[in-house]
Amino acid sequence: MTIRWGIVTSGKISHDFVNAFNSFPDVGDQVIAAVAARDKSRAEEFAKTHKIAKVFASYDEMAMSSDIDVAYIGALNPDHFKLSKLFLECGKHVLCEKPLCMNYKETESLLSIAKSKNLFIMEAVWSRFAPSYMALEKEIQSGKLGDVQFVEVNFGVPIANVDRLRKKDLGGSAVLDIGIYTLQFAQFVFREEPVKVTAFGEINNDGVDVVDTIILEYSGNRRAVLNVNAKIRLWNKATVYGTKGRVTVEDPFHFPDTLIHNDGNVEKFSLHTSNQKYNFGNSAGLVYQALEVARCIKQGLNESPRMSHKESLLLAKLRDMVRKQVGVHFEVDDKEV
Numbered sequence: 001m002t003i004r005w006g007i008v009t010s011g012k013i014s015h016d017f018v019n020a021f022n023s024f025p026d027v028g029d030q031v032i033a034a035v036a037a038r039d040k041s042r043a044e045e046f047a048k049t050h051k052i053a054k055v056f057a058s059y060d061e062m063a064m065s066s067d068i069d070v071a072y073i074g075a076l077n078p079d080h081f082k083l084s085k086l087f088l089e090c091g092k093h094v095l096c097e098k099p100l101c102m103n104y105k106e107t108e109s110l111l112s113i114a115k116s117k118n119l120f121i122m123e124a125v126w127s128r129f130a131p132s133y134m135a136l137e138k139e140i141q142s143g144k145l146g147d148v149q150f151v152e153v154n155f156g157v158p159i160a161n162v163d164r165l166r167k168k169d170l171g172g173s174a175v176l177d178i179g180i181y182t183l184q185f186a187q188f189v190f191r192e193e194p195v196k197v198t199a200f201g202e203i204n205n206d207g208v209d210v211v212d213t214i215i216l217e218y219s220g221n222r223r224a225v226l227n228v229n230a231k232i233r234l235w236n237k238a239t240v241y242g243t244k245g246r247v248t249v250e251d252p253f254h255f256p257d258t259l260i261h262n263d264g265n266v267e268k269f270s271l272h273t274s275n276q277k278y279n280f281g282n283s284a285g286l287v288y289q290a291l292e293v294a295r296c297i298k299q300g301l302n303e304s305p306r307m308s309h310k311e312s313l314l315l316a317k318l319r320d321m322v323r324k325q326v327g328v329h330f331e332v333d334d335k336e337v
């Protein structure tokens, strides 16, 4: 059974996703079959660049077609819910860019739609499928670090002037865009809901967070301190500290190629290189989530155990809590889904 992908939007991350997919040595029995954009000419240009066979004049047309099995949603944050819902209601599986939705309410509603349709959906937290994250998980579970007590993560990139980051109506928010990676890292390590969330930050003149400092407290006085910054570049690394030692995930921690183990051993993870041009760092790694999606669909799974629905719900809950404390409110927060 060939898994046929439909790319939803002709944007930057859609470009990177398709490049990562097409440059990987072996994606198995799956293909990028079609693309749709708000404007057909943009979809045609995208299809020409990426040699995609089918172009649709609209998202709706592709959703209703029988030419695809799974949609990759590369739209702006406010459109994730409605587009994922559209494709689910047309019987298509979905891989939707992070954040899955604008808030917990939308997330819960979307996941229940997928469940009712017995369809696969996953939030594209691509970090979880990095080979280096598998090695990190092994190191933590090996006991070499002892009992994990503390995690610190930085994610700072000077993108506060990018419209989709700085404008509330485009879903702008540092915690939605890059803070999610720090939250998912802490949850990847501690695997339980924090008992307390404390957050403070800075908001721009559109009421959007551009800096967030987040402290997650877990059972047994364990903690994570997360620094999120859309104004300046930070040393974007993560460190996991235990009673016997520590492991450092080098910059960019959200899709790393280097782990520094407790014994000082530096472990490298090479990404497939190609002459493709990417918009974002380490985007060649975007293919690993596609391999997982295909695996799950072929096994009849509705979710991936590595980025589960429960995890997406918890991340949405934590983002809502951070936004409330920092003072970021979206119109969608007041609406029934």
Ligand SMILES: NC(=O)C1=CN([C@@H]2O[C@H](COP(=O)(O)OP(=O)(O)OC[C@H]3O[C@@H](n4cnc5c(N)ncnc54)[C@H](OP(=O)(O)O)[C@@H]3O)[C@@H](O)[C@H]2O)C=CC1
Pocket (backbone or CB within 6 Å): 008, 009, 010, 011, 012, 013, 014, 036, 037, 038, 039, 042, 074, 075, 076, 077, 097, 098, 099, 124, 126, 164, 170, 177, 280
């Ligand atoms: N996993 C990762 O590493 C990354 C993930 N992302 C995520 O991907 C998503 C898209 O980011 P990115 O690709 O940089 O975004 P882009 O600015 O490239 O926009 C993506 C698409 O959104 C649509 N769009 C653009 N502007 C508007 C607007 N004003 N109103 C409505 N729709 C609009 C267009 O769709 P169309 O083509 O149909 O016209 C566009 O192609 C975000 O949710 C972000 O979180 C982003 C970067 C990295």
Ligand SMILES: O=C(O)[C@H](O)[C@H](O)[C@H](O)CO
Pocket (backbone or CB within 6 Å): 157, 159, 177, 178, 280, 281
């Ligand atoms: O998902 C991401 O990586 C974010 O959307 C960032 O905005 C981007 O990567 C900037 O580095």
